[in-house]
Amino acid sequence: MRSAQVYRWQIPMDAGVVLRDRRLKTRDGLFIHLRDDAQEGWGEISPLPGFSVESLEEATAAVCAWAQGWRAGDCGVLPGLPSVDFGISCALAELRGTLPAAADYRAATLCTGDPDELFAALAVMPGEKVAKMKVGLYEAVRDGMVANLLLEAMPDLRLRLDANRAWTPLKAQQFAKYVEPQYRDRIAFLEEPCKTRDDSRAFARETGIAIAWDESLRDADFTFEREEGVRAVVIKPTLTGSLEKVQGQVKAATQLGMTAVISSSIESSLGLTQLARIAAWLTPDTIPGLDTLNLMQAQLVRRWPDSPLPCHSVEMLEPLL
Numbered sequence: 539m540r541s542a543q544v545y546r547w548q549i550p551m552d553a554g555v556v557l558r559d560r561r562l563k564t565r566d567g568l569f570i571h572l573r574d575d576a577q578e579g580w581g582e583i584s585p586l587p588g589f590s591v592e593s594l595e596e597a598t599a600a601v602c603a604w605a606q607g608w609r610a611g612d613c614g615v616l617p618g619l620p621s622v623d624f625g626i627s628c629a630l631a632e633l634r635g636t637l638p639a640a641a642d643y644r645a646a647t648l649c650t651g652d653p654d655e656l657f658a659a660l661a662v663m664p665g666e667k668v669a670k671m672k673v674g675l676y677e678a679v680r681d682g683m684v685a686n687l688l689l690e691a692m693p694d695l696r697l698r699l700d701a702n703r704a705w706t707p708l709k710a711q712q713f714a715k716y717v718e719p720q721y722r723d724r725i726a727f728l729e730e731p732c733k734t735r736d737d738s739r740a741f742a743r744e745t746g747i748a749i750a751w752d753e754s755l756r757d758a759d760f761t762f763e764r765e766e767g768v769r770a771v772v773i774k775p776t777l778t779g780s781l782e783k784v785q786g787q788v789k790a791a792t793q794l795g796m797t798a799v800i801s802s803s804i805e806s807s808l809g810l811t812q813l814a815r816i817a818a819w820l821t822p823d824t825i826p827g828l829d830t831l832n833l834m835q836a837q838l839v840r841r842w843p844d845s846p847l848p849c850h851s852v853e854m855l856e857p858l859l
């Protein structure tokens with residue numbers, strides 16, 4: 539006997555969370571909960587403003603229609619909106635027992651560039667010391683100096699950087715000029731340095747700083763290829779689609795010798811714990827990019843280990859069906 543429910547939720551964000559030049563005051567999303575006799579599964583559907591192609595309203599209509607069809611016995615063809623396909627496929631995988639329970643709760647520490655703050659965070663990080671810093675928000679010279687300082691101060695640090703396509707070739711070169719050549723190999727990768735993929739490829743060739751594709755994976759003309767200087771791909775399942783599509787991208791990247799990194803789209807704690815399971819399952823040798831829970835003021839339904847944030851139960855959520 540099948541049953542399905544869709545819940546809408548809203549979580550206040552910490553002050554100062556800005557995405558694509560827009561302040562994110564709340565994170566809004568949906569959960570889908572499926573039951574089939576004794577089996578059950580949950581999934582999160584939280585399109586990210588400024589990144590997802592679908593709106594929350596479009597996602598809501600799609601998942602509610604799908605849930606009503608599934609409840610009535612439909613085979614359950616996915617709607618084709620990335621966040622909806624991802625959430626539904628996770629719920630189905632949990633229901634069928636095909637999403638492993640083991641999780642990788644390590645996370646590349648998101649840092650602002652404050653060396654004292656990062657030093658304290660890395661001191662309690664087990665295993666390899668990996669952090670991520672956004673660049674491109676301030677002057678490129680400053681970003682280069684800060685990156686160089688962190689790498690010089692912490693010899694075991696591997697630093698992920700992310701410019702979200704902010705730089706012109708000139709700005710990118712100004713950044714690189716302030717990173718000592720002997721530290722550049724500890725930049726694990728720099729996500730999307732320039733406005734175009736060609737400029738980013740040229741930056742990698744000219745500076746020896748490895749780059750990663752993130753936003754580029756969602757360009758219509760993107761194909762997985764081995765390219766000089768492109769070390770990794772950052773896969774955000776909420777922006778990608780079904781678990782099966784995510785698996786295909788991880789396989790394509792890995793076969794080409796690239797690192798696949800499972801990354802957050804600022805999901806709730808329920809979504810982040812599922813991403814931690816997906817990372818342990820599909821990318822067991824790579825620390826995922828999941829250090830975004832602290833951007834929000836509460837957890838939902840499932841806790842992230844050791845998070846002090848209050849966790850709201852299902853009863854606090856708004857059922858839509």
Ligand SMILES: O=C(O)CCC(=O)c1ccccc1C(=O)O
Pocket residue numbers: 589646670700702729752772801802803804826827828829830
């Ligand atoms: O990848 C991570 O480590 C954290 C997630 C992250 O950086 C991110 C979160 C929301 C939107 C875009 C990005 C990004 O990687 O560009």
Ligand SMILES: [Mg+2]
Pocket residue numbers: 700702729752753772
């Ligand atoms: Mg990125």
